[in-house]
Amino acid sequence: MNIWKTLPLATALLAAQAQSPSAIPMPTQDPAHMAQAQPTTVPLYRVVVVQGSAKAINYRNLKSSTEIDLLGTVLVSNASGEAKVKSKDGGIQITAKVKNLPPASSFGGEFLTYVMWGISPEGRATNLGEVLLKHGKGKVQVTEKLQSFGLIVTAEPYFAVSQPSDVVVMENAIRKDSREQFEFIDAKYELLKRGQYTLNLEPFPPMVMDEKTPFGVYQARNAVRIAQAAGAALYASDAFGKAQGYLVQAESMDGSRDTRAMAAREAVQRAEDARLIAVQKQDAARVAMEKKLNQDKLDEANRTAAAAAAAGDAARQQAQRSQAENAGLKAENEGLQSRNEDLRTRLMAELNAVLQTRATARGLIVSMSGVLFQNGKATLLPEAREKLAKIAGILSTHKGLKIEAEGFTDSNGSDALNQALSEKRAQNARDYLVEQGVRADAISSKGFGKGNPIATNDTAAGRQENRRVELVLSGEGLTASKAVGL
Numbered sequence: 001m002n003i004w005k006t007l008p009l010a011t012a013l014l015a016a017q018a019q020s021p022s023a024i025p026m027p028t029q030d031p032a033h034m035a036q037a038q039p040t041t042v043p044l045y046r047v048v049v050v051q052g053s054a055k056a057i058n059y060r061n062l063k064s065s066t067e068i069d070l071l072g073t074v075l076v077s078n079a080s081g082e083a084k085v086k087s088k089d090g091g092i093q094i095t096a097k098v099k100n101l102p103p104a105s106s107f108g109g110e111f112l113t114y115v116m117w118g119i120s121p122e123g124r125a126t127n128l129g130e131v132l133l134k135h136g137k138g139k140v141q142v143t144e145k146l147q148s149f150g151l152i153v154t155a156e157p158y159f160a161v162s163q164p165s166d167v168v169v170m171e172n173a174i175r176k177d178s179r180e181q182f183e184f185i186d187a188k189y190e191l192l193k194r195g196q197y198t199l200n201l202e203p204f205p206p207m208v209m210d211e212k213t214p215f216g217v218y219q220a221r222n223a224v225r226i227a228q229a230a231g232a233a234l235y236a237s238d239a240f241g242k243a244q245g246y247l248v249q250a251e252s253m254d255g256s257r258d259t260r261a262m263a264a265r266e267a268v269q270r271a272e273d274a275r276l277i278a279v280q281k282q283d284a285a286r287v288a289m290e291k292k293l294n295q296d297k298l299d300e301a302n303r304t305a306a307a308a309a310a311a312g313d314a315a316r317q318q319a320q321r322s323q324a325e326n327a328g329l330k331a332e333n334e335g336l337q338s339r340n341e342d343l344r345t346r347l348m349a350e351l352n353a354v355l356q357t358r359a360t361a362r363g364l365i366v367s368m369s370g371v372l373f374q375n376g377k378a379t380l381l382p383e384a385r386e387k388l389a390k391i392a393g394i395l396s397t398h399k400g401l402k403i404e405a406e407g408f409t410d411s412n413g414s415d416a417l418n419q420a421l422s423e424k425r426a427q428n429a430r431d432y433l434v435e436q437g438v439r440a441d442a443i444s445s446k447g448f449g450k451g452n453p454i455a456t457n458d459t460a461a462g463r464q465e466n467r468r469v470e471l472v473l474s475g476e477g478l479t480a481s482k483a484v485g486l
Contacts, residue, residue: 056121056150056187057172062087069173070098070151075107076169083151083172092144094128094151098170099137104155105207107167110197110226111155112207112219116140117164119150123189130159132215150187157197157226158219159265160272166191197226214257216264217250223271227278236277243270344478347398351473354390363478366391368429369454369468376413378424380432388429391471392436403443404472405430410463411450423447429469 057068065086072079081098096116104111114131128142131153153170168191207218224240224247232240246267250260348364351357357366372384380388395401407426409418426445434440455462 055172056119056148056185057174058148058185059085059087059092060147062092067175068151069175070096070153070170071173072100072170073168075167076101079170081170088143090145092147092149093141094144095139095141096131096151097137097139098131098153101131101133101136101138101153101169103133107155109207110157110222111165111167112222113156113159113215114138114153114169115156115159115161115164116142117152117154118144118146119152119187119189120146121148121185121187123187125164125189127159127161148185154191158223158268158272160223160268161197162272162276163190163192165197166193214250214261214264216261216268220247220250220264220267220271223268223275227271227275230275230278231282232271232274232278234278235281236274239270239274239277243267243274246270343398347394347473347478350394351391354387354394362472363474364472366471366473367454367468368470369465372469373425373467375467376421378421378428380428384429385432388432389436392433392438395433395473396437396439401442401473401475401478403433403438404474405433405443405445406470406472407445407447408452408466408468408470409450410466411453411457412463415449419447419449421447422449425467425469429471433471 059066062085065084068083068085070081070083079098079100081096083094083096086093086095094116098114101114104113114133116128116131118126118128120126126144126146126149128144128151129140131138131140151172152164152168154164155167155169156165207221209215209218220243224243227236227240227243232243244267246263249255249263250267252260255263344359344364348357348359351364351366355366355368357364359365368384368387372381373379374381395403405426407422407424407429409422409425411418413421423446426447430443430445433443450457450466453462453466454468455465457463457466
């Protein structure tokens with residue numbers, strides 16, 4: 001079966017961190033400088049994965065050994081191979097041979113080698129070992145502890161990778177003439193999208209290799225370069241420092257070829273460890289940051305809700321206070337209105353007992369008319385004095401009143417004469433009320449001449465009515481609109 005025909009289109013973002021720096025190139029010929037290089041900012045290391053599937057084979061009933069085929073995928077359709085599978089010491093020993101594989105670098109500058117993987121039915125990928133090529137052929141002997149697994153071969157940047165790339169070049173297949181009875185299980189696993197190990201690096205062409213430099217040194221350079229781009233110098237400084245140290249040893253021309261190769265393999269393993277630690281820490285930091293951001297949002301929402309609730313409570317309390325105040329003012333106004341009405345009614349009754357009194361919008365008006373003044377005179381007659389004395393007695397007992405004495409005449413005589421006469425009559429009435437106990441600052445006088453007649457001036461009786469003084473009483477409770485018409 002060819003997994004590239006069944007790859008789903010869905011991808012997932014596994015890890016992200018802070019910000020993305022510019023790519024940090026690492027030299028291939030200066031390991032001393034490489035050992036000192038440090039990232040200046042926290043790198044953004046994303047791992048976008050593609051999910052793949054293959055057939056896992058159950059070797060539980062395998063009594064001795066069997067052979068299976070390794071077939072090339074659409075990436076390398078002419079690649080082929082075979083694997084001898086043998087049950088041994090509680091595990092499954094696999095001896096595989098492959099041919100017609102191109103250099104791994106043909107799939108991209110980041111790829112240097114091939115790795116064989118065991119895929120469990122649950123989708124866990126295990127790095128079984130590196131497949132080294134010579135003239136397109138390779139051989140590897142590995143052991144898988146599981147009894148059910150699928151085999152695939154992928155192109156990788158170095159041998160110690162922990163997750164397969166999506167450059168799957170070979171996969172297992174059962175021979176048609178096999179005598180064994182196998183159980184097939186669908187195994188799903190995750191594939192790194194091509195280029196993810198070098199996401200933070202500038203694109204680089206395939207390495208130019210020479211025979212004097214052990215092949216593992218190139219992988220070590222690649223692994224350290226990738227680990228640094230993943231933020232290992234910051235997040236896994238100890239492991240990354242050891243990887244750099246082993247790389248320095250591998251680059252040294254003083255050691256033997258075998259010594260350099262061993263140091264290179266150690267550098268690759270330490271670099272991959274450092275990369276994984278960096279990715280895990282950045283992922284944990286991202287999760288913590290997201291958790292903090294979510295908590296901050298929740299806290300802010302709670303604060304906003306609390307503030308809104310407090311504002312609502314304050315508004316309700318203010319409304320209650322306002323209602324209480326309004327109720328108090330209403331009661332006070334009602335009480336005041338009642339007292340004012342009582343005052344107006346009582347005062348009007350007292351005044352009406354002496355002189356005719358009426359309620360108007362201006363207040364209470366006490367009218368002194370009739371035989372109070374002689375024709376053409378301003379002197380108060382005895383009857384007028386008597387009535388004014390009684391009025392003064394009433395007014396002196398009510399504090400806060402404002403009194404205005406207004407004088408009027410009939411139509412006989414000139415306007416100037418009548419104006420002066422009306423003013424004098426009003427003044428005399430005011431002065432007499434003051435003599436009888438009314439406060440001087442509470443009463444004033446004004447004349448209106450022959451204006452505002454209350455009767456006809458064509459008859460003697462009418463003219464007598466018009467010769468008058470009116471006392472306008474105002475003040476609290478006496479000028480309300482309800483006073484009209486009382």
